[in-house]
Amino acid sequence: MNDSSAFFIHMTWFIDAHEDLAWNIVTFQRDYTRSAFETRRLEAATSIPSFNEDTMLGWPEYNQANVRLVFGTLFASPARAGAQEPANAPFYHNLLEANHLYWNQLGIYHQLCENHPQAFRLVLSRQQLQAHLQEWEQPGGEQKAQPVGLVPLMEGAEGILSCDELSRWWEAGLRIIGLAWSGNRFTGGTHAPGPLTAEGKDLLAAMAEIGFILDLAHMDRQAAFQALEYYPGTIITSHANASRLVENYKGNRLLDDDLIHAMLERDVVIGVVPYNNFLKFGWKESGGRAQISLRMVAEQADYICQLVGDAEHVGIGTDFDGGFGLQSTPIELNSIADLPKLLPYLVEMGYTVEQCDRFASGNFLRVLESALP
Numbered sequence: 169m170n171d172s173s174a175f176f177i178h179m180t181w182f183i184d185a186h187e188d189l190a191w192n193i194v195t196f197q198r199d200y201t202r203s204a205f206e207t208r209r210l211e212a213a214t215s216i217p218s219f220n221e222d223t224m225l226g227w228p229e230y231n232q233a234n235v236r237l238v239f240g241t242l243f244a245s246p247a248r249a250g251a252q253e254p255a256n257a258p259f260y261h262n263l264l265e266a267n268h269l270y271w272n273q274l275g276i277y278h279q280l281c282e283n284h285p286q287a288f289r290l291v292l293s294r295q296q297l298q299a300h301l302q303e304w305e306q307p308g309g310e311q312k313a314q315p316v317g318l319v320p321l322m323e324g325a326e327g328i329l330s331c332d333e334l335s336r337w338w339e340a341g342l343r344i345i346g347l348a349w350s351g352n353r354f355t356g357g358t359h360a361p362g363p364l365t366a367e368g369k370d371l372l373a374a375m376a377e378i379g380f381i382l383d384l385a386h387m388d389r390q391a392a393f394q395a396l397e398y399y400p401g402t403i404i405t406s407h408a409n410a411s412r413l414v415e416n417y418k419g420n421r422l423l424d425d426d427l428i429h430a431m432l433e434r435d436v437v438i439g440v441v442p443y444n445n446f447l448k449f450g451w452k453e454s455g456g457r458a459q460i461s462l463r464m465v466a467e468q469a470d471y472i473c474q475l476v477g478d479a480e481h482v483g484i485g486t487d488f489d490g491g492f493g494l495q496s497t498p499i500e501l502n503s504i505a506d507l508p509k510l511l512p513y514l515v516e517m518g519y520t521v522e523q524c525d526r527f528a529s530g531n532f533l534r535v536l537e538s539a540l541p
């Protein structure tokens with residue numbers, strides 16, 4: 169690392185567009201005000217690492233990496249017969265249960281921020297965003313531990329009972345909705361190809377009226393193309409990589425070139441994911457974690473920039489602790505504190521400090537500044 173990269177790493181700050189914090193709090197009672205390393209020590213003798221690997225996240229590590237904002241998800245999944253799942257994991261058997269589980273997780277973010285205002289705060293409006301970032305910028309602000317801003321994101325819309333309920337979700341602080349995880353009554357999704365349904369189109373129309381940001385991650389490509397056409401509001405893809413760079417990849421979770429093009433036409437910012445399964449298919453068998461570098465995440469960012477011809481549409485959505493942890497991340501990472509190690513690879517590829525700042529936070533910040541109320 170040369171002097172100039174050391175300088176901008178100090179200055180660059182991050183938005184992480186996807187973390188399943190509430191899921192982990194519900195399932196494992198993880199305390200994210202603690203250091204990730206302390207959590208690992210406490211969980212070492214439990215069954216937690218066998219379900220979700222070692223945590224990447226903790227308040228001290230957010231501060232070390234200069235992560236100022238996180239899109240914190242609400243996530244529950246349909247119960248699967250015979251699946252080995254942690255006892256407290258939020259699974260639902262019907263829509264009422266889903267609704268209850270998703271509301272519970274929004275409540276968890278409120279509680280987290282009320283109980284630990286020094287560590288976490290909800291950022292739900294432009295005004296709150298401005299005040300939050302100003303606090304980080306105060307002289308000497310970087311010396312003291314700062315609270316991380318949370319913007320609630322619903323991953324999978326089955327938590328929503330009906331369009332009539334949307335205004336209550338908005339009032340309670342939900343700002344971003346991804347229709348899909350797997351397929352559901354609204355849309356085709358991961359491992360469940362299919363289009364937007366009539367119910368999905370109705371939901372999009374109601375979301376647009378209120379002003380929600382739409383997240384396309386996990387939508388089947390057919391449905392994503394439709395949503396790009398139908399949704400008049402702001403759209404992001406919180407966590408997904410380009411399929412083209414992932415050799416032998418088969419599936420509908422990553423983004424094909426034509427879909428990336430269509431996203432760019434709608435000014436969509438895409439969060440690239442430092443998750444080994446989304447970087448190299450079969451990585452465990454072919455050399456393991458040692459073979460997966462943050463360089464491959466930089467290559468994902470570069471590929472999308474090259475495809476669309478600018479550096480305005482890539483951000484980062486780590487998906488950390490979302491069903492995986494340390495053992496499935498690139499070798500340079502020991503926790504989220506190491507996220508800035510991505511930047512020298514981008515500089516090596518010819519990106520300017522200003523462009524790196526946009527990847528790290530500027531592009532998703534542009535989204536928030538225009539779409540928050």
Ligand SMILES: [Zn+2]
Pocket residue numbers: 323385386407487490
């Ligand atoms: Zn996801």
